[in-house]
Amino acid sequence: MLIQMVAPLDGESGRFSGLAAMLKTLRLEHPKCYGQFIEMDDMAGDKLAYRLHNESRNPEEPMIRYRHDERFIAGWSELGISQEELHISWKEHGVYLLTGGAGSLGLIFAEEMVSQVRQITLILTGRSQLTLHQQGQIAELRNSGARVSYEQVDVSDKESVNRLIQSVVAQYGSLNGILHGAGVCRDSFLMKKTREELHSVLDPKVNGLVHLDQATRGIRLDFFYLFSSIAGSLGNPGQADYAAANAFMDSFASYRNGLVMKKERYGQTISVNWPLWQEGGMQMDESVRRQRMEQAGMAMLRTDKGIRALYQIASAGVDQAMVMEGNTAQLRAAVCSDRRPAIDVKSGGDLLHSSASEMPDDAFFLHLTQQISSGELSEEQLAEILKVSSMRG
Numbered sequence: 001m002l003i004q005m006v007a008p009l010d011g012e013s014g015r016f017s018g019l020a021a022m023l024k025t026l027r028l029e030h031p032k033c034y035g036q037f038i039e040m041d042d043m044a045g046d047k048l049a050y051r052l053h054n055e056s057r058n059p060e061e062p063m064i065r066y067r068h069d070e071r072f073i074a075g076w077s078e079l080g081i082s083q084e085e086l087h088i089s090w091k092e093h094g095v096y097l098l099t100g101g102a103g104s105l106g107l108i109f110a111e112e113m114v115s116q117v118r119q120i121t122l123i124l125t126g127r128s129q130l131t132l133h134q135q136g137q138i139a140e141l142r143n144s145g146a147r148v149s150y151e152q153v154d155v156s157d158k159e160s161v162n163r164l165i166q167s168v169v170a171q172y173g174s175l176n177g178i179l180h181g182a183g184v185c186r187d188s189f190l191m192k193k194t195r196e197e198l199h200s201v202l203d204p205k206v207n208g209l210v211h212l213d214q215a216t217r218g219i220r221l222d223f224f225y226l227f228s229s230i231a232g233s234l235g236n237p238g239q240a241d242y243a244a245a246n247a248f249m250d251s252f253a254s255y256r257n258g259l260v261m262k263k264e265r266y267g268q269t270i271s272v273n274w275p276l277w278q279e280g281g282m283q284m285d286e287s288v289r290r291q292r293m294e295q296a297g298m299a300m301l302r303t304d305k306g307i308r309a310l311y312q313i314a315s316a317g318v319d320q321a322m323v324m325e326g327n328t329a330q331l332r333a334a335v336c337s338d339r340r341p342a343i344d345v346k347s348g349g350d351l352l353h354s355s356a357s358e359m360p361d362d363a364f365f366l367h368l369t370q371q372i373s374s375g376e377l378s379e380e381q382l383a384e385i386l387k388v389s390s391m392r393g
């Protein structure tokens, strides 16, 4: 079965991109199902039908974009950053908001921030009351001299987010950066997902992100880092909703950086597709973890490597980066394959211009000939198909 989803390519087309990650997950859960997410800036005439027809001949390609009659496919390339290129994003007297800040990664980064900068203010948020253990961890952060507060705020509630941002600015005079780590998983196969599960997973990463962005639109942030997951970039069985939520954040980063260019927002947005952290809160079942790791050559991310990765990514000026630790040769082969030639991620981490792809085969041309002689295909339609085919070649 092939499912093709088509989205218009306009200024806000990223709002649909979570569906691409959902389709990638579907493919992993049901190997006989193929999914394609296709964006087009022009669907006039027969373009839509003929492009869909052509893409159906290459169902393994999950993300395709047509812009100005050119065809692009999504891909990854390795960021060539040296070990020395680190950008420490936090500064003395800085005020930072960490959503999901009392979670595992929130506290790991809070600890890192207070170890780098003495005079710092951290506002950690979550929906729940703090446990005794979390209270102890926050007390330790304060021992270093930092001002640390915890606010019970559900980021999916717009008014609560507005009130939080207003009170932070009123109390501390500014807000310099945001680490958006709020998130939940509700793992189950796509066939079994309930509406309630879907919404609870999408809420913090989709609505929560939009609310935070809007509430801070006039604030001169230095950065807005989004804690996404490799599920968003590659899909993950049992996590169709989580993959979609993270993929939304990935495209939001590029959308928001576009607004920064227009001076409608402030601060670099980066979406980081994290793998499983050794000390993270979101864990997988042990047997699933071992199996997936072995298949992909992936290892759990060590804390020091993860922190360093964020500093490296921040120095690279990209919208989105995926972090992986493990067998690099295997990871390169799986992610940066030859048929997806490298793009310069530094130029925006956008979609990749396809330069290496299959040539149409003889059967394809025979099929076209038959369609022309039977009158099913007009001259204009043939021209469109040949244009697409030559781009693919």
Ligand SMILES: NC(=O)c1ccc[n+]([C@@H]2O[C@H](COP(=O)([O-])OP(=O)(O)OC[C@H]3O[C@@H](n4cnc5c(N)ncnc54)[C@H](OP(=O)(O)O)[C@@H]3O)[C@@H](O)[C@H]2O)c1
Residues within 6 Å of the ligand: 099, 100, 101, 102, 103, 104, 105, 106, 125, 126, 127, 128, 129, 153, 154, 155, 156, 180, 181, 182, 183, 184, 203, 204, 208, 227, 228, 229, 230, 273, 274, 275, 276, 277, 278, 279, 280, 281, 282, 283
């Ligand atoms: N840990 C990993 O290995 C890993 C891997 C890839 C990506 N990530 C991403 O990194 C982020 C942090 O992960 P983690 O391991 O620290 O997870 P975690 O320990 O479960 O922490 C996530 C926090 O988000 C908060 N949260 C959830 N929904 C919220 C909402 N609507 N409003 C406000 N807060 C909310 C939760 O607190 P309450 O329940 O109190 O609200 C929780 O403390 C997540 O977004 C996750 O997707 C983590």
